Amino acid sequence: MIGHPLPRREDERLITGRGQYTDDVDLPGQAWAAFVRSPHAHARILGIDTGAARAMPGVVAVLTGADYVADGYRGIDHIPNPIDAVDARAKAFTRSGTGRVYERRQWPLSVDKVRHVGEAVVMVVAETANQARDAAEAVAVDYEVLPAVVRADDALADGAPQLYDDLPRNLCFETELGDRAAVDAAFARAACVVRREFRNSRIVNCQMEPRSAIGHYDAAQDRWLLISGSQGVTRQHMGLVDALGVPPERIRVVSPDVGGGFGPRSSLNMEPVAVLWGARRVGRPVKWTSDRSEAFVSDYQGRDLMIRAAVAFDAQGRILALDNQLIGNVGAHAVSYVPMSNSSRVATSVYDVPAVALKITGVMTHTVPTGPYRGAGRPEAMHAIERVLDIAARELGIDRVEIRRRNLIPRHSLPRLSPMGLPYDAGDFPANMERVLQLADWAGFPQRRAESAARGKLRGIGLSNYVESPVGAPRERIELVMGADGQLDVVAGTQSTGQGHETTFLQVLAEHLGLPPERMRLRTGDTDFVKVGGGTHSDRSMRLGGTLLVQASAQLLERARLVAADIAKAEPAQLERHADGFSLKRRWRSDRVVTWAEMARRVAEHGRPDDRECRTLGADAEFFGRMPAYPTGAAVCELEVDPDTGEVKLLRYTAVDDVGRAINPLIIEGQIHGGLAQGLGQALGEHYAMDDSGQVLAGSYMDYRLPRAGLLPPLTVELTNDPTQGNPLGVKGGGECGITPATAATFNALADALAEVTQDEIPMPATALALWQLIHRQPEVHA
Numbered sequence: 001m002i003g004h005p006l007p008r009r010e011d012e013r014l015i016t017g018r019g020q021y022t023d024d025v026d027l028p029g030q031a032w033a034a035f036v037r038s039p040h041a042h043a044r045i046l047g048i049d050t051g052a053a054r055a056m057p058g059v060v061a062v063l064t065g066a067d068y069v070a071d072g073y074r075g076i077d078h079i080p081n082p083i084d085a086v087d088a089r090a091k092a093f094t095r096s097g098t099g100r101v102y103e104r105r106q107w108p109l110s111v112d113k114v115r116h117v118g119e120a121v122v123m124v125v126a127e128t129a130n131q132a133r134d135a136a137e138a139v140a141v142d143y144e145v146l147p148a149v150v151r152a153d154d155a156l157a158d159g160a161p162q163l164y165d166d167l168p169r170n171l172c173f174e175t176e177l178g179d180r181a182a183v184d185a186a187f188a189r190a191a192c193v194v195r196r197e198f199r200n201s202r203i204v205n206c207q208m209e210p211r212s213a214i215g216h217y218d219a220a221q222d223r224w225l226l227i228s229g230s231q232g233v234t235r236q237h238m239g240l241v242d243a244l245g246v247p248p249e250r251i252r253v254v255s256p257d258v259g260g261g262f263g264p265r266s267s268l269n270m271e272p273v274a275v276l277w278g279a280r281r282v283g284r285p286v287k288w289t290s291d292r293s294e295a296f297v298s299d300y301q302g303r304d305l306m307i308r309a310a311v312a313f314d315a316q317g318r319i320l321a322l323d324n325q326l327i328g329n330v331g332a333h334a335v336s337y338v339p340m341s342n343s344s345r346v347a348t349s350v351y352d353v354p355a356v357a358l359k360i361t362g363v364m365t366h367t368v369p370t371g372p373y374r375g376a377g378r379p380e381a382m383h384a385i386e387r388v389l390d391i392a393a394r395e396l397g398i399d400r401v402e403i404r405r406r407n408l409i410p411r412h413s414l415p416r417l418s419p420m421g422l423p424y425d426a427g428d429f430p431a432n433m434e435r436v437l438q439l440a441d442w443a444g445f446p447q448r449r450a451e452s453a454a455r456g457k458l459r460g461i462g463l464s465n466y467v468e469s470p471v472g473a474p475r476e477r478i479e480l481v482m483g484a485d486g487q488l489d490v491v492a493g494t495q496s497t498g499q500g501h502e503t504t505f506l507q508v509l510a511e512h513l514g515l516p517p518e519r520m521r522l523r524t525g526d527t528d529f530v531k532v533g534g535g536t537h538s539d540r541s542m543r544l545g546g547t548l549l550v551q552a553s554a555q556l557l558e559r560a561r562l563v564a565a566d567i568a569k570a571e572p573a574q575l576e577r578h579a580d581g582f583s584l585k586r587r588w589r590s591d592r593v594v595t596w597a598e599m600a601r602r603v604a605e606h607g608r609p610d611d612r613e614c615r616t617l618g619a620d621a622e623f624f625g626r627m628p629a630y631p632t633g634a635a636v637c638e639l640e641v642d643p644d645t646g647e648v649k650l651l652r653y654t655a656v657d658d659v660g661r662a663i664n665p666l667i668i669e670g671q672i673h674g675g676l677a678q679g680l681g682q683a684l685g686e687h688y689a690m691d692d693s694g695q696v697l698a699g700s701y702m703d704y705r706l707p708r709a710g711l712l713p714p715l716t717v718e719l720t721n722d723p724t725q726g727n728p729l730g731v732k733g734g735g736e737c738g739i740t741p742a743t744a745a746t747f748n749a750l751a752d753a754l755a756e757v758t759q760d761e762i763p764m765p766a767t768a769l770a771l772w773q774l775i776h777r778q779p780e781v782h783a
Contacts (some may be wrong), residue, residue, distance in 0.1 A: 001510040001517075002729075005666035009517065010502040019257040022212035022229045023289045030214065030285035031060050033275055034132035036122035036139045037297060038114035041148035041366040041694025042161060045112055045121065049140040053124060056138055058131035061282050063123045065109035068277060074243050075105025076268055080334045104164070105243075106333040106369075108274040114143070115163055115332035116367050117694050118297020123274050125282055129289070148366035148694040152306060152329040155365045163332060163364045172334050173362040177344060178419070182355035183312075186321030190312035192396055194388045200380045200743075201764045202304035202329070202688040204296055205373060206706055208498075209259025211299060212289040215275035219283070224251045226276055229258035231266040232495045232535015235473070237527045239268035240276065255525035261497030262678075263372035264300035266537050267335050271298075296699045301688060302373025304329035305339055307384040317396050317403040321355040322348060322419075324384065330362050331369035337362050339370070342377030342469060345420050349385050350429040350467045350632060351407040356419040366694045372537065374678055375739045378468055386464040386744035387761075390751060394759075400748075401442070404433060404465060422469055426722045426732075427632045432656045433465055439716055440636035440654035448638075458641040459651075460753025464744035468631040470543070470733045473534025474624055478548035480509075480556050481618040484604060486580075486597035488513075488520045490549075493533010494541040495524050499735060500667040501541060507663055508546055508729065512553035514577050515596070532622060539733025542663060543629055547727045548621040555619035562609045563617065564594040567602055629724045629732040633657040637745040638713075641753045646772030648684055648750070650713035655741075660732030661723045672717050672738035679742020681707030687765045705765075 013019055050062040110121050122139050126132035147161040154160060155170040163170055187193060213228040224246065230236050233253040241248050258265070271288055278286040290298065308325040324347055328340040344358050393403040408429045409416070415425040437443075445461045452459035479491040490505060501524070506517040524530060534540060557577065564582035565572040575582040581595040596617075603617040635655045641648055655672060662668050685705030689697040698704040723730025743764065750762050750771070758774050 001507040002663055004507070004664065006503055006507065006664055008500045008503045008667065009506070010500065014257065021209050021257045021259055022214065022227055025214060025227055025256065026287070027214060027216055027285040030287050031125045031127060031282060032129040032132045033278060033286050033288040034124050034129070034136040035120040035271070036124065036136045036141065037294070038110070038117060038119045038121055040114060040143055040145050041117050041150065042146040043114050043143035044146060045110060045114065046142040046144055048122060050122065052140070053135040053138040056131070056135040058127035059135045060125040060127065061278065062135070062139065063109070063125070063278060063281060065107050065111040065121070068107065068109055069111060071277070073277060074245060075107040076239055076243050076270065076273060077105050078267060078333065078335045080337045106270065108270045108277065117696055118368060119332070120270055120274070120298070123278055125278050125286055150365050150367050150690050150692065150694050152304070152327045152363035152365060155363045161366070163366065167364065170364045171361065172330055172364050173337065174360065176357070176359050178357040179355055180357045183321040183323050183357040186355050187312045187323065190320055191315040192313040192392055193310060194313070194392045194395065195310045196388060196391065196761055198307045198309060198384050198387065198761070199764060200303040200305045200383065201682065201686065202370070203302045203373065203682055203686045204688050204704060205262055205264040205299050205302060207260030207262065210290040210292065210295055211269065211271065213272040213275050214285055214287045215272070215279035216285040217276070217280035222250060224276055225254070226251070226272050227254045227256065228272045229265065230255045230495065230535070231261040231497055231537055232493070232533060233525055233527050233530055234493060234533045235266060235535055236268050236272065240273065243273050244276070253527045255495055258495065258497040261536065262374045263302065263376055263537060265497065266535060267300060267371055269300070293700045296704070297368060297696060300335055300371040301331070301368050302370060303380065303682070304370050305343060305377065305380045307343070307380060309384045309388055311388045311392065313392050313396065315396070317392060317398045317406050319351055319353050319407050322353050323357045325359045325361070327361045327363060329367065329370060330364050331367045332364065333369045334364065335369040336371040338372045339377035339380070343381040345422060346378050346381045346467055346469045347385065348419050349382060350409055350465050351385070352409050353419050367690065374675060375736045376538070378736065378740045379679060379743055382464060382466045382741050383744045383747065387747060390748050400463065401437065404463070405430065408433065408465070422630065423628065424630055425726060426724050427630060427658055428722060429465060429632060432632065432658060432720065433634045435718065435720070436634040436636050436654055436656040437463070439656065439718060440638065440652065442636065445638070452640050456643070458643055458753040458757070460641070460749040460751070461636065461638045462745045462748025462750070462752055463634065463636050464741035464748060465634045466632060466741035468539065468733065468736055468740055469628070470539035470631070470736065471626060471628060472538030472540030474626060475532055475534050476544040476548060477532035477620065477622040478545060478552045479618065479620040480552045481616055482596055482600040484597060484601045486519060486595060486600070488515060490520055490522045491529055492522060492524050492545055493530055494536045494545050497536060499536065499541065499671065500664065504542065504663045504667060505545065505549060508549045509553060512550055513557065514579055539631065539735050542729065542731045543627050543727055543733060544623055546663070546729045546731055547627065548623055550728045551621035552619045555621065559608060559610065559619060560596070560599055560617060563599040563602055566609045567594050567598065568592060627727055629660060629726050631657065631659050631732040631734065631737050633737060633741070635741040635745040637749040639746070639749045639753065641750070641771060643775050646768035646770070646775060648766065648768070648771065650680065650711065652713050652716070654716040655738065656718050656720055657734065657737040658720045658722045658732065659734035659737060661721060661730035662719055662734070663729070663731065665719055668719060668734040669717050671735050673715060675736060675738025676715060676742055677707050677712060679739040680711060680746060683743045683746040683765060684711065685765050685767060
């Protein structure tokens with residue numbers, strides 16, 4: 001079963017409308033919530049008049065941040081990483097005029113200030129969704145508008161508007177890594193130094209399913225229930241327990257089908273906390289579903305990382321040292337530092353870099369908080385180093401491919417530690433590059449370029465190698481329970497948001513247990529039975545979950561063999577695995593087959609032979625720690641630019657991806673296609689535009705350019721199998737391979753197409769207007 005390109009089992013249910021997403025769920029007697037959100041990026045709340053709203057039809061309650069505080073609850077503690085950063089939450093600040101000390105947490109409803117457009121100030125609960133929205137418009141909030149700052153480098157400047165009085169220069173953390181002395185010495189003897197600034201545009205997390213949450217409080221049992229799609233219920237559960245201050249067993253979190261995650265749905269958002277609290281306040285379930293425009297100012301966003309890169313080369317084009325500064329725009333609340341941490345980890349990519357120095361800076365601004373978004377810092381790092389290599393090749397007069405050949409880590413030197421301490425154990429970086437060049441017909445490009453030139457078009461081709469560094473949450477658990485009907489329940493701490501877990505997890509079990517997939521059922525997304533798990537992100541599900549599936553399968557087979565031997569009145573060694581259970585080996589051949597159902601019933605009645613107190617035939621495995629792996633590969637993008645309009649036409653995109661052992665190649669290719677669409681969308685169109693005051697200029701899909709089918713060129717994707725030794729399945733991960741090299745390959749192709757026109761760095765996204773301005777030497781027009 002492993003390695004077979006099986007269609008996804010869950011697709012029939014999902015595409016025929018039989019899925020169940022949060023908004024499909026309705027609880028008896030539920031009310032609806034709507035939020036009053038700040039129209040200002042920075043303002044002091046002077047007063048809130050809820051009288052008119054309370055008098056409107058259907059209104060059940062109008063709740064403010066002051067109500068939440070008065071009820072004794074706390075804000076959300078996001079616990080951003082890395083743990084060695086300066087902790088922006090450690091210091092308390094005092095609310096003006098009251099003398100009361102508040103912890104630095106994010107309130108579900110703002111208490112005294114708003115710090116980004118869209119921050120929730122009031123929650124209205126009404127009988128219907130439309131009544132709640134109408135009443136929300138009747139709430140009057142008196143604001144004292146304050147100066148705002150939205151760019152990270154501007155926020156660091158002296159005199160910039162401050163988000164918090166005790167965070168000078170809006171600096172939430174700063175750290176330096178590497179060997180500064182070695183880097184300075186290398187730069188002193190370099191033949192060529194390339195310095196460039198690369199700004200990764202801020203993007204919106206555009207899931208298929210808008211966020212939604214239903215809160216319910218059972219007063220009789222003193223128990224809370226949250227139903228909300230996420231990337232893992234245990235993290236949501238921990239955040240709720242902390243914010244509401246109730247014992248863990250009093251809160252149940254359920255995540256049904258989830259229509260896309262990509263990172264931002266890992267962290268706990270404000271609205272789930274608010275509707276849970278609201279449900280207790282009003283004594284009935286409370287439901288909220290975001291609309292798309294609301295999502296643009298409330299969903300955690302991605303990227304917005306600036307890299308000031310400096311790389312030293314010798315005369316032959318070999319890298320001597322890398323000296324980068326990373327400045328991350330954290331937004332108004334410190335949800336996560338993971339993108340900056342990840343970007344620093346892979347700064348040298350697959351290249352042999354003798355010396356590295358990095359400075360990483362996290363900055364708070366009056367914008368929606370940012371967090372991990374597919375790739376989470378790795379695409380940004382690849383963009384920087386791959387663009388620098390192309391620039392250095394031009395300045396040194398070396399072919400773009402050749403400069404990479406001279407710097408790639410050779411296979412024979414593996415395993416080895418990267419300068420950032422990553423243990424690369426498997427991967428043929430040079431061979432991946434050579435293969436993608438062959439598949440893309442790199443050698444035939446000059447002829448194709450000439451053909452485009454004859455039509456008045458500018459044709460370019462770009463290359464990017466890449467490496468991934470998925471780690472993710474360190475704890476995971478798998479439980480296997482065989483039912484009396486012969487059905488195997490598989491309980492996993494991960495949460496599918498479209499990755500095909502119902503197919504791939506069961507493929508692994510079918511391989512190791514011999515059971516057909518139709519006799520197994522994957523159960524996730526409910527803290528009533530999911531006790532441990534890190535959720536789905538950072539390519540962790542199959543690395544950690546798959547490892548535990550292998551371990552639990554071996555444990556279950558060992559226990560089942562003992563039960564079957566007990567039933568068959570035979571020795572365990574006399575039995576062999578059968579599709580339906582166990583049968584006697586050839587020497588003791590009979591028609592007798594001890595089925596899984598029979599074994600489960602026997603244990604339910606008499607206990608296991610090795611543990612008579614145990615009445616369940618099952619097994620479990622748990623892991624806590626790090627299980628790194630390093631997916632790698634290469635990509636080539638070929639495109640054409642119309643110099644009269646700046647319009648880009650993607651002509652072909654070729655990728656070679658080493659995901660280790662592919663459990664299901666069909667699903668992996670689909671994930672790579674999806675990642676490519678997101679990466680190409682960011683490169684050429686996606687951008688969360690704001691003015692200097694923090695007002696949003698791209699607040700809906702009418703003016704936010706999502707990639708559409710017509711943007712994507714023919715895709716050639718080839719998987720290469722170079723298994724890691726870090727887990728028993730040899731998997732590295734494939735969910736983020738497509739996106740990691742995409743912007744680098746695309747911008748290298750754009751720079752190649754415009755090489756005779758401009759050597760300026762092309763801004764991201766490379767819209768038709770931006771390219772036209774570069775081509776025609778027009779001043780950049782800011783919207």
